[in-house]
Amino acid sequence: MRRLYPTPGGLTGAAELEDEYLLPAARHVRANFVTSLDGMVELGGRSSPLGGPADREAFMAMRAVADVILVGAGTVRQEKYGPVRLDATVQERRRARDQAALPKVAVVSNRADLDPQAKLWGGGEAKPLLITTAAAAEARTDLAAVAELVVCGDQFVDLQLALDELSTRGLQRVLCEGGPTLFRTLVTAGLLDELCLTTSARLVGPGHRGLLGDQPLTEPASLTLAGVLEGDEMLLSRYALGAQS
């Protein structure tokens, strides 16, 4: 892996890559996606056919520095999400930065249409969070046994409230791992700070889910390039939300 921008240079090892993605202990919402060159986020319903070793390393580095992983229910269902696992050395580096050994997982869902037997709920010492509505929490009391239910809205999840709830739990550095529906809401609500986008050297054509789902934005969003890495024929770009002033 090598850095192309802003300062060209080589990167060796997981710790150096983590340093690229380190964040100060303050509210920050980062999204991470891998897309084809034509902006599609899945092949056969999964993101992994678009990825590769460099993308996987960056994905793990971003997990390594996050307080919480925010993910939409569609991605949990489709990608069969499991509990977060990090190497012991990564966990040590987290503790040295006063972070918990592992990031929390927070699933966002209006309907809470999730399987309580899914592997995501089974693995860690601490229950994942399920950010949902009052209506769904009332209907799905079975999920309370496997997840900590965080009610943020009556019929629809209010993401600003959700981020505030995460902050009160000390979860400030948020890594959103998708999918497109959740990402789009963060963008339109003005809640996203950063987009990390791996572009895979592949073209897949229409008929696949795109980065923002299938609805246009009411207004184009402007972003500013903050960094570019290269590895395995992939460009790993980092953008700050907002145009350069």
Ligand SMILES: NC(=O)c1ccc[n+]([C@@H]2O[C@H](COP(=O)([O-])OP(=O)(O)OC[C@H]3O[C@@H](n4cnc5c(N)ncnc54)[C@H](OP(=O)(O)O)[C@@H]3O)[C@@H](O)[C@H]2O)c1
């Ligand atoms: N390439 C990549 O990096 C990448 C990353 C992630 C996902 N993906 C792909 O994206 C596809 C899934 O797309 P998707 O748009 O369905 O993903 P998604 O955003 O994870 O899931 C949509 C569902 O999540 C919940 N949700 C999302 N935003 C919400 C909000 N603001 N408030 C309340 N609930 C919200 C809703 O769940 P309920 O219906 O339960 O209410 C909604 O139906 C999969 O094929 C996956 O492989 C690719």
